[in-house]
Amino acid sequence: MTDTPSPNPTIRLDAADNVVVARADIAKGTQIAAERVTALQDIPLGHKIATRPIAKGEAVKKYDTIIGFAGADIVPGTWLHSHNVLMDAFQKDYRFAEDYIAPNLLAPDERATFMGYRRSDGRVGTRNHIGIFITVNCAATVARKISAYFDDERLADYPNVDGVVAFIHQQGCGMEMTGEPMDLLRRTLAGYIRHPNIAGALVCSLGCERNNLGVFFEEQGLETGKMLRTVTMQDIGGTRAAVEKGKAVIREMLEEANRIARTACSAEHLTIGLQCGGSDGFSGLSANPALGKAVDILVRHGGTAILSETPELYGVEHTLTARAKSKAVGQAFLDRIGWWLDYSEGRDTQINGRVSPGNNAGGLANIIEKALGGSKKGGSTGINAVYRYACPVTEKGLVIMDTPGYDPVSATGQIAGGANLICFTTGRGSCFGSYPAPTVKLATNTPMFQRMQGDMDINCGPVVDGEMTLDEMGEAIFATILAVASGAQSKSEALGVGEEEFAPWQIGVLA
Known part of the structure; x- marks a missing residue:
């Protein structure tokens, strides 16, 4: 029998829980004095250990929330994971709007500021890019060749321009014209073209594609001018021309873009897309709730945060409907959950219980446990609106946008909706980046942060290590948000990661 390490090798999240989480690897036979149990198996870091007897079929609770049901009679000290924590349907009390908390807004003159790019329509950018867009994949090579020409040397004379970026996708022809497929593509492209981080846009087309350039512009209310131009390959003479x-x-x-300089702007102009990927057992303990603290700060300063990845919120949707501003807002979210359940019926997807291999290895037993952690990115304030994918976000405070759980597709929808910065938590070590809105990556644990410092912006591991509180970490995250919004390069920007991660949601029939 081994001695209890110091500090306590486990983390208790709520007095009502019947599990605790391993702060580090725990060897079989280790006495956990604070819980009065002895580990009956080796417990990997981030995984759960039972602290009370749990009868077969009884709820397993983490954060005083059901994450599954015991698949057998479980004794204290047992390793709990997907082999003995089973997912099953249970009755949920949606309690529409009962826990809604209105933002406690600071006076305008008390709000934090960042150095941003003011646009003529009143919006504010955190970056000053020129974007090259395509109506169809047939124009992808043209867009890439144009953007590649404008390398660092050729941009040296334009210090106020952050870059010329090509946004390439695989769609635009051979796809459904009616209903959601083409609508999704067009509103995503339009959202990027209008984005406050885009100073100017060039749209390249082939000429015969189903996503017809003229119809696209007319539908989305886009008009050509000095900073929005088009090139059609078949009209101008082909690729080289x-x-x-x-x-x-x-x-x-x-x-023209270089004439715009950064000026002091209120934090109310920040819209943050909230993402998590490569999650682990610490995601819901450190980075996600710490980001939630930063979101609460942002909302008090008048800003906006977008919670997404709808299939990865399934299982805790009743905790979010209770925070909705109204029953209508809560029901709108449930309607999107219902759409995903129908869409995924009978398929091997996360919403049906199976998390990714990396999530599972990191300590997450099922989608409910993952959703419990993921939802904590949204902090504690009320949910003011629910948006469809890539729709413009106009409401302030915390909102939900319906997106898939796949990070590049989800973040693309948030940016199309107006997010001018992305905050991305990861426990396994996602290397995601994005343009034109920079991505700030938050590591859930110190070992991974140390191993991948070239990709991680913030280490939330001190929360797990007992060295910082969630409130302290939230303040640090908010300070980093302001710095990156003001022009400090994120790690993904320094590596040039983000151009290939533009991924509009592709659904429907391809023919």
């Missing part, structure tokens, strides 16, 4: 024309157009835009 389109590339040369595109270069000339971008040169003109660079002169």
Whole structure:
């Protein structure tokens, strides 16, 4: 029998829980004095250990929330994971709007500021990019060749421009014209073209695609002008001519975009997309709730945060409907959950219980446990609106946008909706980045942060290590948000990660 390490090798999240979480690897036979149990198996860090007898079929609770049901009679000291914590349906009390908390807004003159780019319509960007967009994948090579031409050397004379970025996708033809598939693509592209981090946009088309350039612009209310231009390959003479024309157009835009300089702007102009990927057993203990603390701060300063990844919120949706501003807002969220359940019926997807291999190895038994941690990114304030994928976010405070759980597709929808910065928590070590909105990555644990410092911006491990409180970490995250919004490079930006991660949601029939 081994001695109890110091500090306590486990973390208790709520007095009502019948599990605790391993702070580090716990060897079989270790006495956990604070819980008066002895580990009956080796417990990997981030995994759960039973602290009370749990009868077969009884609820397993973490954060005083049901994450599953015991698959057998369990004795204290037992390792709890997907082999003995089973997912099953249970009755949920949606308690619409009963826990709604209105934002406690600071006076305008008390709000934090960052150095941003003010646009003519009143919105504020955190970056000043020129974007190259395509109506169809057939124009992808033209867009890439144009953007590649504008390397660091050619941009040296334009210090106020953050870059020329090509946004490439695989859609635009051979797809359904009616209903959601084409609508999703068009509103995603339009959201990026109008984005406050985009100073100017060039849209490249082939000419015969189903996503017709003229119809696209008309449907989305886009009008060409000095900072929104188009090139059609079939009209101008082919690939080489389109590339040369595109270069000339971008040169003109660079002169105009470079005239814009950063100025002091209220934090009320920040819209943060909340993401998590490569989650582990610490995600719901450190990075996610710490980011939630930062979100609460942002909301008090008048800003906006977007909680997404709808299939990964399934299982704790009743905790979110209780925080909705109204029954209508709560029901709108349940309607999207219902759509996903129908869409995923009979398929091997997370919403049906199976988390990814990395999530599972990191200590997450099922989607309910993952959702419990993921929802904590949204902090504690009320939920003011629910949006469809890539729709413009106009409401302030905390909102929900319906997106898939797949990070690049989810973040693409948030950015299309107006997010001018992404905060991304990870326990296993996601290397995600994004343009034109920079991504700030938060590590859930110190070992991973130390192993992947080139990709991680913030280490939330001190919360797990007992060195910082969630409130202290939330303050540190908010300070980093302001710094990156003001122009400090995130790790993914420094590595040039983000151009390939533009991924509009693709659904429907391809033919």
